[in-house]
Amino acid sequence: MRPRRRFIAAGFLIVVLLVLWLIAGTSADAEESRGQSSPAPSQTSAAAVPPPTSAGSPTGPGSPPAKVPAPAERSREPEPVEPQDRQEPDVAALALLETLPIKGRAPKTGYDRDEFGQAWADVDRNGCDTRNDILARDLGSPSFRSNESCRVISGVLQDPYSGRTVEFTRGQETSGLVPVDHVVALSDAWQKGAQQLTLEQRTLLANDPLNLLATTQRMNSQKSDGDAATWLPQNKSFRCAYVSRQISVKAAYSLWVTMAEHDAMERILADCPDEAAAGSALVEEPLAQAGAPAAKAPAASAPARTPAPEAGNAAPGGAGPLPAPARNVNCSTFGTHAEAQTWFEYYHPTMGDIGGLDADGDLLACVSLP
Known part of the structure; x- marks a missing residue:
């Protein structure tokens, strides 16, 4: 009987081993199946992993997480800058006057308004003609035509030449009552150096806001093409600013003055020696006259004064x-x-x-x- 019992025991042992083997295989297959269907709980997505603290060196377990660099701030668009005077603000008109050449008046031969380009050309390319630019600048409470930002239809002028207040209304018979004056008259400029400028440079001179002021028809007619030796504003409180403006224009466009004009300007500025010169928004530095050196001749090289004709004699x-x-x-x-x-x-x-x-x-x- 013992061999039979041994045989039965051996067979039972084999069955147990087979069952244990099958159970172990099934558990391994189930674990492998779970591993393929979802990541292990200890894994973290790449997006959540803090960046390394340095190249090739990951963050250590006890180290604080590295800061993610903030996105670069976009550079702001530069804000538009208003045109500034080109001259230094501490330049006195009296000092600038001494840099202007003193010469005799050249002949007016060849002068024509067309030599200074299109009247009221839009030289600053802002979409408005120069006359309307000046009216908008010089008139108080200007109003514009509907749906337009250029055409001035009314306003109030405090005339710098006379000191009077004048109402402006656009119209066929009223617009001319408020002309825009060339502070340095174009014919005066022509006889004092503008002949040597190019047409483009003369066009700038004729449309430069520095050389333009709204005034009354009466003052504009009285002034005509006079310089400081022959005409000054009736409003005496404006004379310093007026003469300073003429000097600034002549300096910017390399024009000269006559001896009488120089003396008249000097006389006016003696009462306001700190009156500041201004600069042109259209010209960065004095224009060089065509065919002439850019440097201005010193005042010492000025020609002698022309003797005045004797009383009772005809003009020269x-x-x-x-x-x-x-x-x-x-x-x-x-x-x-x-x-x-x-x-x-x-x-x-x-x-x-x-x-x-x-x-x-x-x-x-x-x-x-x-």
């Missing part, structure tokens, strides 16, 4: 306006203020107020005449 060359200069000329000699002013502006630089036409020294002759 017989070209002056009638009547001939004489001490018996007075306001009753002329029919209108304009006639007296023309005569005065021609002879005053060389002969002074020989007829006594300027009673109050404001360079306006016979203002009592119509």
Whole structure:
């Protein structure tokens, strides 16, 4: 019986081993299946892994997580900058005057308004013509045509030349009552260096806001193409600023002054020696005249003054306006203020107020005449 029992025991042992083997295999297969279907709980997604603290060296378990660099801030668009004066703000007009050449007036031969380009050209490319730019700048409470940002239709002018307040209304018969004046008249500029500038440079001169002021028709007509030796604003409180502006324009465009003009400017600025010069927003540095050196001739090289004609004689060359200069000329000699002013502006630089036409020294002759 014992061999049979041994056989049965051996068979039972074999069955147990087979069952244990099958159970172990099934558990391994189940674990492998779970490993393929989902990541192990200890794994972390790549997006959640803190970046290494240094290249090739991952963050240690006890180290604080490295900061993720903030995205670079976008550079802001540069804000538009208003045109600034090109001259240094501490340059006095009186000092700038001494840098201008002093020469005689050149002939007016060849002068024409067309030599200064299109009238009121849009040289600053802002979409508005120059006249409307100046009206918008100089008029108080300007109003514009509907759906337009350029065309000024009304406003109030505080006239710098006369000091008077003038209403402006656009219209066929009213627009001309508020002209825009060239502070340095174009014909005056032509006779003092602008002939040597290019057409493009002369166009800038004619449309430069530095050289433009809105005024009244009466003041504009009185001034005509006079320089500081022959005409100054009736508003005496504006004379320093006016002369400073003329000097600034002539410096920017390499123009010269006559001796009489220089002396008149110097006389005005003696009362305001700290009056500052201004700069052109269109010209970064003084323009070099075509075919001429850029450097300005020193004042010491100025020609000697032309002797004034003797009283009672005709103007030099017989070209002056009638009547001939004489001490018996007075306001009753002329029919209108304009006639007296023309005569005065021609002879005053060389002969002074020989007829006594300027009673109050404001360079306006016979203002009592119509």
